[in-house]
């Protein structure tokens with residue numbers, strides 16, 4: 001969390017909070033039936049009306065942010081959503097928007113799509129992973145071959161967040177000229193989306209098959225020369241949203257575990273009076289502060305478009321995702337047996353954290369990236 | 377200068393940049409690392425460099441003007457430190473001289489102590505140190521045994537201090553002593569400012585596992601001190617020590633506004649970065665090695681990000697002063713992870729040097745031996761965890777067998 005919020009930011013935060021209170025409950029998440037979706041288009045639409053897909057989009061493209069610094073507002077929102085493990089396409093829609101905005105003015109025009117996404121009328125998802133593959137956005141096996149009047153896409157993507165509900169997919173694919181991204185309607189002929197088992201109950205995943213899918217030349221996002229840069233922007237937003245969501249969730253679960261430490265007694269005194277446990281709370285509190293510090297530093301760098309933004313998002317992701325795990329597992333331990341039950345909230349957060357750790361680069365992937373970026 | 381005339385941070389930064397380029401010696405990245413255990417010449421050099429800073433008008437940035445400083449803000453200080461990257465700086469004076477001892481004097485000292493000692497340190501004429509820990513214990517500082525008794529107007533000091541960092545290079549030390557044995561421990565202490573050359577003070581240097589001799593131990597035999605040597609009030613030395621411990625945690629954690637320049641080379645790693653170790657082993661291309669180097673890069677970054685956030689939060693009141701222990705604790709964790717990662721990377725070469733020289737990997741091995749120094753110096757990590765859980769999280773205090781008991785009736789250990 002930022003140390004100081006402006007009045008406008010506080011208002012933005014509290015509007016998000018009250019919508020989440022109305023539309024969402026952890027209990028509902030816990031009781032989802034197999035095949036039942038964790039979220040619906042109406043509730044996303046209500047979020048979009050509050051600006052959830054607008055923060056990083058410039059005003060002339062239909063967006064806008066309350067503080068004038070969109071990335072910071074996005075981070076603030078992500079914390080709110082993360083603190084209640086909110087379902088919905090917040091991450092994928094904003095990631096796709098980051099790409100479309102970064103590409104704006106270079107390749108085909110996507111203004112209408114941007115506006116529809118900002119308004120919540122459409123939902124988009126980033127199809128970047130491929131079955132069995134690790135984080136390697138630059139090495140897509142999905143092939144895009146030029147045709148007389150456009151492109152033909154073949155191959156399979158998986159781990160597509162919100163892929164089942166999406167109207168549009170932003171697909172990474174290899175063209176004869178290298179990596180490119182295409183906006184593909186899920187309704188296009190040859191596109192098959194199917195549900196994929198997901199550890200995080202709140203974030204349905206999909207597998208997407210592309211069999212001879214034909215798109216026009218205007219489906220391209222950016223140009224071959226700018227694709228790497230655009231993908232980097234998308235990654236930065238994905239990582240920031242993950243880190244901020246994790247911070248929000250950790251804050252919530254740490255507070256819950258603190259309260260438990262004071263309320264739960266053993267041998268006639270509260271758990272919080274045992275030094276062995278106090279010291280673990282102290283470690284968790286320290287790591288939590290460190291998670292906030294690195295997330296905010298990354299947000300500032302992405303906001304400013306500073307040259308070290310790629311490093312700082314990798315620093316944040318590699319650190320926060322690992323510490324989130326340490327903290328949440330320790331919260332489970334301090335709760336005792338109840339911590340490993342379905343009825344307790346902790347696993348909902350642990351699912352999210354474990355899934356966030358895995359997606360868009362693991363801590364190990366980002367550490368190697370840091371070594372690359374430091375030209376070792 | 378009145379507040380209205382205070383120079384902006386940006387203008388200060390630009391002036392500093394130009395002055396540094398003109399006047400400060402450049403760090404030589406290829407210079408061989410100093411031999412472990414021999415740093416006496418560094419202290420002579422530190423005083424010279426400090427005198428240079430002072431002559432140029434860039435010394436004591438956050439200290440008030442009446443005590444020889446510039447009276448500028450932590451933001452000015454940070455800007456200056458950023459500009460000093462790549463220059464040789466008197467970093468030895470950061471801890472404890474400026475960030476702990478001078479900072480404590482500024483909070484608690486008499487007008488005379490502030491005018492004389494702080495300004496002399498800023499001028500590069502004097503170095504300061506701390507005499508707190510004793511052979512009987514450092515964590516339970518208030519349980520110390522060194523005594524001071526009043527004889528007419530003169531205090532007579534007897535006892536022993538230990539682990540005092542770089543006291544041999546210092547001119548003055550802050551020394552906590554017991555002045556009343558009939559009251560509970562915190563109420564019978566007095567802080568003194570004493571010259572290291574005082575008659576009756578005998579100092580030895582203590583060799584550490586890495587070969588360094590920066591540790592000292594002191595024996596006080598009837599050392600005479602005037603009434604003006606008292607810092608704060610008689611028998612209220614704990615109030616002074618508490619400020620000192622706050623400054624210490626903050627300084628060791630990296631959050632002090634009184635430091636100027638940062639050490640160019642990671643101290644906990646014997647002055648070698650993990651890049652150096654990775655290259656020296658010829659394993660820099662291995663994914664496992666790259667992962668470890670990346671982890672170290674990330675931890676160092678997070679440590680600095682945390683320093684800036686927590687310092688800002690303590691400054692604005694968003695977090696209370698005990699939050700300095702967050703920095704203290706994380707500093708130790710990051711430093712120790714660094715030595716562990718260096719050991720992993722050095723692999724089979726950690727235990728051997730090159731010919732008769734320790735070499736890069738041997739030095740990583742030596743640094744590993746003093747790994748725990750990071751979680752002991754400046755108060756232990758366990759004490760930091762006590763502070764965080766009790767003072768920041770409001771958890772119940774540890775039971776203490778000496779609470780409210782006159783100190784002369786408290787049980788003592790055998791070592």
Ligand SMILES: Cc1cc2nc3c(=O)[nH]c(=O)nc-3n(C[C@H](O)[C@H](O)[C@H](O)COP(=O)(O)OP(=O)(O)OC[C@H]3O[C@@H](n4cnc5c(N)ncnc54)[C@H](O)[C@@H]3O)c2cc1C
Nearest residue numbers: 506507508509513514515539540541749752753755756758
């Ligand atoms: C590099 C370095 C520099 C130093 N510089 C100085 C200096 O300049 N001046 C100075 O006066 N001192 C200095 N010290 C001494 C340092 O402050 C002490 O070593 C430290 O406070 C611990 O005290 P001790 O060594 O007596 O260990 P003890 O206090 O005896 O502690 C032994 C162990 O028990 C643990 N422990 C003790 N009490 C508790 C408790 N209540 N709860 C849980 N665990 C506990 C400690 O954490 C430690 O692990 C320095 C030490 C180092 C390593």
